[in-house]
Amino acid sequence: MDLGFGGEVAGFYQRYRRGYPAEVIDGLVEAFGLTLDDVVVDLGCGTGQLALPIADRVRTVIGMDPEPDMLAEARRVAADRSNLSWMVGSDADVSVLSTLLGKESLGAVTIGQALHWMDHDTLFQALHPLLRAGGGVAVVTNGTPLWLQDSDWSRALRRHLELWLDSEVTATCGTDEDSRTRYADSLAAAGFTVGRSQFHYTDVLDLDRIIGGVYSALPVNLLPPLEQRSYFAKQVGRALEGHAPYNEQIDVTLLTGTREGKTPG
Numbered sequence: 001m002d003l004g005f006g007g008e009v010a011g012f013y014q015r016y017r018r019g020y021p022a023e024v025i026d027g028l029v030e031a032f033g034l035t036l037d038d039v040v041v042d043l044g045c046g047t048g049q050l051a052l053p054i055a056d057r058v059r060t061v062i063g064m065d066p067e068p069d070m071l072a073e074a075r076r077v078a079a080d081r082s083n084l085s086w087m088v089g090s091d092a093d094v095s096v097l098s099t100l101l102g103k104e105s106l107g108a109v110t111i112g113q114a115l116h117w118m119d120h121d122t123l124f125q126a127l128h129p130l131l132r133a134g135g136g137v138a139v140v141t142n143g144t145p146l147w148l149q150d151s152d153w154s155r156a157l158r159r160h161l162e163l164w165l166d167s168e169v170t171a172t173c174g175t176d177e178d179s180r181t182r183y184a185d186s187l188a189a190a191g192f193t194v195g196r197s198q199f200h201y202t203d204v205l206d207l208d209r210i211i212g213g214v215y216s217a218l219p220v221n222l223l224p225p226l227e228q229r230s231y232f233a234k235q236v237g238r239a240l241e242g243h244a245p246y247n248e249q250i251d252v253t254l255l256t257g258t259r260e261g262k263t264p265g
């Protein structure tokens with residue numbers, strides 16, 4: 001299965017994609033009452049943006065992702081950590097976790113910026129029996145794609161990318177309100193109690209982060225060839241001229257589905 005996150009894209013993802021603010025991790029811990037006894041699975045873990053900070057708060061985190069190159073980057077950055085492990089697998093492999101770990105064995109399953117790749121209805125049904133009472137599923141988004149933001153520099157970037165790719169770039173990657181409502185309805189249908197929260201902060205980007213961010217989001221076959229990278233960077237710089245500072249408003253959304261019932265002990 002080629003998802004486009006392999007090869008160089010995995011390196012760009014690790015280097016340029018932002019992690020999650022501490023308040024988001026606090027929100028997850030609070031929502032599911034996570035403790036140092038808990039096991040958490042981070043599905044679609046990528047290079048570990050969510051898995052690493054959660055691992056500071058629980059017994060162990062299993063990062064699961066179908067792209068070995070993303071997992072290799074995650075393993076590299078977590079080399080000095082002893083409570084993270086990495087497993088090749090997708091949402092279709094979740095039933096393996098039941099055999100491996102047993103029912104009600106997980107405090108949480110987190111899915112950061114990855115649910116749009118999955119069959120969420122089937123997944124939420126399959127996760128319910130794996131979670132302990134009070135635990136749950138968290139669907140997390142991390143801001144709006146760089147080219148879809150409500151700012152002049154973002155609109156200029158989008159125009160430039162559309163010309164360069166010769167196609168529209170409209171994918172919201174599950175960050176839009178319609179997707180969140182569908183996911184919330186699907187969690188409720190699978191028997192979870194749904195909660196929502198949102199965290200806002202601002203950042204100022206530079207051209208290097210914008211270009212790295214674009215590379216981290218492109219399928220690997222659409223990356224500009226190496227010899228064209230400096231030309232590509234110059235063209236992006238030209239397209240964004242006059243729009244600095246590149247301010248970014250970041251909304252991190254947390255959609256939680258809690259499995260009700262008595263917590264053992």
Ligand SMILES: C[S@@+](CC[C@H](N)C(=O)[O-])C[C@H]1O[C@@H](n2cnc3c(N)ncnc32)[C@H](O)[C@@H]1O
Nearest residue numbers: 005044045046049067070090091112113114117
């Ligand atoms: C945009 S990255 C998100 C990485 C990280 N969780 C984050 O919050 O930044 C999406 C990840 O989902 C993975 N992915 C794609 N399809 C998947 C599937 N069907 N099941 C699980 N993960 C999948 C990709 O390999 C990629 O690493």
